[in-house]
Amino acid sequence: MIDRLRQMAIFAKTIDHGSFRGAARELRLSPSVVSHHVSQLEEILGVALIYRSTRKLTLTSEGHRLLAATHKMLEAVEGELVDLSVSASAPSGELRVTIPSVLSQSNFTEQIAAFSRTYPRIKLFLDFSDTRRALIDDGFDIAIRMGPKAKNTATSRKLFSVERKLVASAEYLSLRPGPDDPKDLIGWDWLALTPAQNVPLEFGKSGGVQATIKPEAHIFANDAQALYRLARAGAGLAIVPDFLASEDVEAGSMSYVLPDWKLRAIDVFATWPANAPKHGLIHLALDALSQR
Structure with missing residues (x-):
């Protein structure tokens, strides 16, 4: 033939x-x-x-x-x-990505948009959800996760870190004495993200000073954006990604609590199937979405 x-x-x-x-x-x-x-x-x-x-x-x-x-x-x-x-x-094809919904409020969306402009022949299907979706069973090519101390492995890569802040509304803080130490916040009204409700809070300060507390929360939510809106409405203290609160803090309606104390940053990382081609669309996207 x-x-x-x-x-x-x-x-x-x-x-x-x-x-x-x-x-x-x-x-x-x-x-x-x-x-x-x-x-x-x-x-x-x-x-x-x-x-x-x-x-x-x-x-x-x-x-x-x-x-x-x-x-x-x-x-x-x-x-x-x-x-x-x-x-x-000009690479083409489809990519299905699951992403924590809170990142829809961050500049991560700008990185995705830039990737799409660079590779317009690639179709992106983005699932912004606080429900942890299964990478393989739910049919995703990339899963974006958030957690402490992300490691680079054969099937995962740290993309960037997000600063976390302890915040409360200016009105809520006006009714209480200004705290100097994390332990002063025991007994205050705490709001907790459901997946992290039992995790102790570790604070650090310049000079190597550290403090750990495990406050009792009275409101639990599985959505960081909802948690922040509750704090903004005066329901209590909440730990949220900095990008959620920065504009309101600048406007004066929200305040950082214990601004001299820092919480450990949370890592944003990606995972993907082990059999993904090294020079395929998945790794092309990962390279573009990593903040170096």
């Missing part, structure tokens, strides 16, 4: 150039080899394709039919080759 396709292509080039010699020049073959391939094709098909004379080549009716079919074949192949070439320089 491969030999037959080659003979058909040589036949078409012969007619397009009007001579065996013209086709031979383009194909970098000798005229006798070109003539041999056309003759072989005629013999296999059992029909004459070309009437030869010393001055020109003339197609038979069978030759006209085969030339039309061959041109369609060559056009289809050449079109696919062009598309493949474009795809190689």
Whole structure:
């Protein structure tokens, strides 16, 4: 079959150039080899394709039919080759990514938008959710997670870190004495993110001073944005990513509590299937979304 396709292509080039010699020049073959391939094709098909004379080549009716079919074949192949070439320089395909909903309020969305502008042929399906979706079972290519001390492994990579702040509304704080130490906050109204409700809070201060407390919360929520809105409404203290509160703090409606004390930053990291191609769309996206 491969030999037959080659003979058909040589036949078409012969007619397009009007001579065996013209086709031979383009194909970098000798005229006798070109003539041999056309003759072989005629013999296999059992029909004459070309009437030869010393001055020109003339197609038979069978030759006209085969030339039309061959041109369609060559056009289809050449079109696919062009598309493949474009795809190689402009990657295309689909990526399904699950992302914690709180990151929809961060500049992570700007990074995603920049990636999409750079690679417009890649379709992105983004699942912003605080429900922890399963990477494989739910059919995702990349899962963005948040947690402490992320490590780079064969199937995970730290993308960036997010500063966490202890915040409360200015109105809530106006009714209480200003705290100097994390232990002063025991007994205050605490709001907790459900997945982290039993995790002790570790504070650090310049000079190596540290303090650990485990306050009792009275409101639990599984959504960091909802937790922040509750704090903004005066329900109590909440630990949230800095980007959620920065504008309200600047406006004066919210305040950082114990601004001299710091909480450990939380890492944002990605995980992906172990069999993901090293030079595929997943790693292309990871490189673009990593903040270096």
